[in-house]
Structure formats: structure tokens, C-alpha cells
Amino acid sequence: MQAASNCLSRAEVILNLRKPSLAIYDHAFHFIGGAQKYGLTLISTLQDQFDVTILANREVRYKDFQDWYNLDLSKCGIKVIKLPYYEKTGAAHLDPAFITRQVENPFHLISRESGEYDIFVNNSMNEMVYPLSNVSVLICHFPERRPKSYFYADRYTNVVYNSRYTAEWIEKKWKLTPHHHIYPPVDMESGEAEYPKKKQILSVARFEPEGTKRQMEMIEAFLRLFLEWPEIVRGWRFILAGGSNPNNRYLTRLEEMVIKNPAQNIELKINLPVSELKSLYRDSTLFWHLCGVKHEDPGEVEHFGMTTVEAMQNGLVPLVYDGGGLREIVDHGENGFRVRSSAELLEFTARLLGDPEIIRQMGRAARKKSQLFTRARFEARVKDLFEKILKSYTLVEQARPSSQK
Amino acid sequence: MEDLAREIQRLRAELEKKKEEIQDLRKLVNKEIDRDFPPDLDAFSEKELDTFIRELISSSKDFTETKPDLKPIKSHRKTIGKPVVLLKRILLETTFDNLELFLDKQMQFNRQSIDLGRALFLRLRVEKERMEKVEERIIACEENLVILKSKLEDLRAGLEEIKGRTGGHF
Numbered sequence: 001m002q003a004a005s006n007c008l009s010r011a012e013v014i015l016n017l018r019k020p021s022l023a024i025y026d027h028a029f030h031f032i033g034g035a036q037k038y039g040l041t042l043i044s045t046l047q048d049q050f051d052v053t054i055l056a057n058r059e060v061r062y063k064d065f066q067d068w069y070n071l072d073l074s075k076c077g078i079k080v081i082k083l084p085y086y087e088k089t090g091a092a093h094l095d096p097a098f099i100t101r102q103v104e105n106p107f108h109l110i111s112r113e114s115g116e117y118d119i120f121v122n123n124s125m126n127e128m129v130y131p132l133s134n135v136s137v138l139i140c141h142f143p144e145r146r147p148k149s150y151f152y153a154d155r156y157t158n159v160v161y162n163s164r165y166t167a168e169w170i171e172k173k174w175k176l177t178p179h180h181h182i183y184p185p186v187d188m189e190s191g192e193a194e195y196p197k198k199k200q201i202l203s204v205a206r207f208e209p210e211g212t213k214r215q216m217e218m219i220e221a222f223l224r225l226f227l228e229w230p231e232i233v234r235g236w237r238f239i240l241a242g243g244s245n246p247n248n249r250y251l252t253r254l255e256e257m258v259i260k261n262p263a264q265n266i267e268l269k270i271n272l273p274v275s276e277l278k279s280l281y282r283d284s285t286l287f288w289h290l291c292g293v294k295h296e297d298p299g300e301v302e303h304f305g306m307t308t309v310e311a312m313q314n315g316l317v318p319l320v321y322d323g324g325g326l327r328e329i330v331d332h333g334e335n336g337f338r339v340r341s342s343a344e345l346l347e348f349t350a351r352l353l354g355d356p357e358i359i360r361q362m363g364r365a366a367r368k369k370s371q372l373f374t375r376a377r378f379e380a381r382v383k384d385l386f387e388k389i390l391k392s393y394t395l396v397e398q399a400r401p402s403s404q405k
Numbered sequence: 406m407e408d409l410a411r412e413i414q415r416l417r418a419e420l421e422k423k424k425e426e427i428q429d430l431r432k433l434v435n436k437e438i439d440r441d442f443p444p445d446l447d448a449f450s451e452k453e454l455d456t457f458i459r460e461l462i463s464s465s466k467d468f469t470e471t472k473p474d475l476k477p478i479k480s481h482r483k484t485i486g487k488p489v490v491l492l493k494r495i496l497l498e499t500t501f502d503n504l505e506l507f508l509d510k511q512m513q514f515n516r517q518s519i520d521l522g523r524a525l526f527l528r529l530r531v532e533k534e535r536m537e538k539v540e541e542r543i544i545a546c547e548e549n550l551v552i553l554k555s556k557l558e559d560l561r562a563g564l565e566e567i568k569g570r571t572g573g574h575f
Contacts, residue, residue, distance in 0.1 A: 001420065001423060001424055001427060001432075001433055001435070002424070002433045002434050003434075003435075004420055005417065005420045005421070005424065008413050008416055008417050008420070009417075011413060012410075012413055015406070015409065015410075017410050017413070101439070108430050111430055112430065112433075115424075115433075130430060130434075130438055132430075132433070132434065146442070146444070146445065146453070147440075147442040148442055148444075150439060151440070151442065152438070155438075172448065173448075224548060224552075228552045228555075229555075294540070296450060296451040296452040297450040297451065297452035297453065298450060300452075341544060341547055342544060342547075342548060343544065343547035343548045343550070343551045344551075346548060346551050346552070347551045347554075347555070350555060
């Protein structure tokens, strides 16, 4: 039945009776996030070529997309499909992790909807949606779950990944070879960096309640710097910016630590608007990011590292954890440093603070490297991929699903 | 072309109607879509193993009690129904005593196995906490070494400077 419907849909496009239709789904479009920015930037690139529909599970607005990501998606349609399973619980976050074979797959409503379009894009970090469309694209930001209960990642005709680290784990966890690599779009430049910048070390990362972004460890490292290298560190500030939900106990602990050490110039800045964040990037000199240190799971390491690229676009010298997607961004000793521990973070920071010329050189090198991850590059890759997909779609030969190893 | 377009639209509308009548996704695609995936424990990370063990212990509690649900003895036969019921009752009551002994032992084993699993998991947690404390001490030592190394280098640089100024004589 679906195959017959798909045949007719395809015939319509081949005969030029209508524009090809594309739907993009994400169960978290109502939250602000890097993965959501990726998916929405993708469709903003395609909204002239395709008849685009944004599929969401909660109400979303064009205005939010404009405010959060600077994207005008008014040419796209929006369709909200409420899932009864999650409506009953009233949960803000629709977590697929708790769905087992003991319950009916709540995402089958989305699966059915996917059959109404020529191309279905699943941006959702959720492999429980079975694609019924002729062409399907799974955007994998990281394979969080192993195949269990309802697993359909290998049913997609195209799997797109955001970093080689993610690709490596798709192979290990899902026994699947993904098809297309497109780095995320990063556009946080605030103008040409002017040296010398302020004596400011910056960290930008969500204040996750589990502490996986390691802000505590960074604060401890900064306090140690003050203790052991007072002459070099005098006048320097450490600013930690990031998003947080209310009632975050981890954030409370950080705040208590900052209060206990007032002389050490540490500040926390929560849920900043983009304009203020850009100012911080413009003024700061070094960027710290220790997410991945002491990790117990590959998912706790940065799958890519968008904030590191944002910092590099503004000429900050990054000192980041040596693992995950960050290895693809920072070249150790050339445009920053990659560290395995807080000890190495101290060592390289002390080295930098004592040599403003190296800071300047590395800052420029960092800015140059960051140009590989701009929005323009992302859009070019997306256009190229979807042109190939469309060309193949309008030929007679049917697209085949990706095969499992 | 217009006729073709109209015909395609008509067929699509028909198909949409038929699709709405089919609730089961498997019937829509005419194949089985779900599979079982045995856990690949060797490949699990520490966190995945923790979660797996916890979930297994939690769900195992449902299988502690294994006694069968004894339905009321009955027969559908009209004429010889009563003698059949009597025979069933005698047979069940003579064998069930032995079966009950066996099931009691099995249930005891089940409870002990689950308790053993929980105890091992708790012990694992204690060892993990101990290991985390050791790791923290190692991290602190590494930091101290870095600082010491840096101070030694400063000292060496200072000594070289003095040596340079005094021409090698202190």
C-alpha cells in the first residue's frame, strides 16, 4: 500500500506536476539546542527547492527560530503531531529511552506521517521512527542508544553524521556505515579580533545537572592557577557562560564555590542572549573546555564541539579535552592545545599566560582553522547532497535502504 | 498531461483512504519491521554496564515467585464429567505435593540469586567509589608535579641568570 503511494508521489515529481516535498522531524524543536540548529539550518537552505514541512510534537513558532538561530523559516509549513503517550505524562522532554517493546511505539504516528512526503529527514536523535517515504535521511548527532526495542536507523536511505567521532560510534554501536559527513554550521563571529584582548579566560557550555561539562573541575583548576602562579595570573578573570534549567543543584554548587572565593575573579553567566555571548567571545583571550575528562561513556565526550569553534572564530586560543570531535577542530600546538587532565590544562595555560606573542599567533591560527566550519560551508555541503538526492529521485532507479553490516 | 495528473490524484486519494483504514504499520509496508537485539555486553561502556545490571536486577524480582496459577479443576463432559474431575483432583493432589517441594527450592534459589546479584552490584559500587578517590589523588599528584616542574624551571632560569651575572662565581 505504502509502496504504491510512494510510486505515485514519485511520478508526480518526475512529471513536474509539483515541487518535491520534504519534512523534517525533531521531538525537541521546542527547545533551543545545537542539534535543532543543525536541522533547521539545513532546511533553511532547502526551502526554495522543496515544499518543506517542520514536524514537531509541541507548539513551535517562526519567531523562536528567528530569535534563537537567526533563521527565517516562514516559507516552511509547521505541523504539530501530539503523541498521546507523552501528553499523558505531561513531560516537557520526550525521551525515547524509556520506550520498550512492552508498550506500543508512540513514534509510529510520526512514521505514518513520514509516508506523506517525498523526503523525510529525521533530525531527532531518535531511531524509533520508521521512514515510510521514498527517500529518508537520518541525521545522527551521536548514537546514544544501542539497538534495542524499536530500532530503525538502518532503514534510512541516507545517514548523515556531524563528525568522524560520531561516525566511529555509529559503526561500533549500530554496526552501520553512515553515508555523508557534514560538520555543523557555526556562525558566531563578532568582527575582527583586536589584540591585546582582555585578560579573560572563557568557558561556554551548558550547566548540565550531571556535571558532564566539568565546570567544577575548571573552577578548581583556575583556583590552583591563582595559588601557584599568582604573578602570572594577576588581573585575569574566568567567566563560565552557559544555559541552565531552573533548580539545577550542580549550578548551585558552582555558585557556592564562586562565593567562597571572591578574590579569584570567577563569574557565572547563565542563559545569556546571543549578543552578550558574542561580546564575551570578542573580549576573551583563552577558551577552556574540559568536557570528556573522567568520562565513563563515549556519549559524555563532545561529539563535535560547537562552542570551541565559536571561540576560535573570535580568535580565542582553545585549551580543550583531547578526545571526541574536539580532535577534529583543535590541532595541538598549532591553533590551541588538547589536554588529557587538569594538570595539563594548568601547564599549558601557565605557558600561554607567560607569552602574549604565542597567544596572538595561536589566536590567528585558530581563527583560520575555524573557517572550515562556517555556515556557508555547511549550506554548500547540504545543497550538494540534496541536489544529488533529488537527481537520483527523479531518475527511474529506486533508492535502496542502507544495509546493516 | 492534465488527464494524467487527475488520474494520479484520484489514485492517491483512493490509496490515502485505504491507508487510513490500516492501523498496523507492518501491514502498511507488508513486512515485519521489528527485530530482537541481544545485548553486546563485551562492547558496553562502564555506564552502560551499570544501567544494564541495575535494570536486570530490578526486572528479575518479577520472576522470584514461580508457582503456577492453579485453575479450578473442571470438565466439559456431560456424562463422565464428575468421574473425570475426581480423577484430575486425585492426580493433581498426589503429584502437586512433590512439585511444590521442587518449586519451593527453585523460588529459594531465585531469591538468593537476585540477592547475590544485588550484593555484587553494591560491592562493585563501593569499589568504584574507592577507585574514584584514588583517581582524584592521582590527579592532585599530577597537578603538583606540573607545578613543581614549573617552579624548578623558574629556579633553573634564575640560577642561570645569576651565573651569567657573576661570571660563574657565586
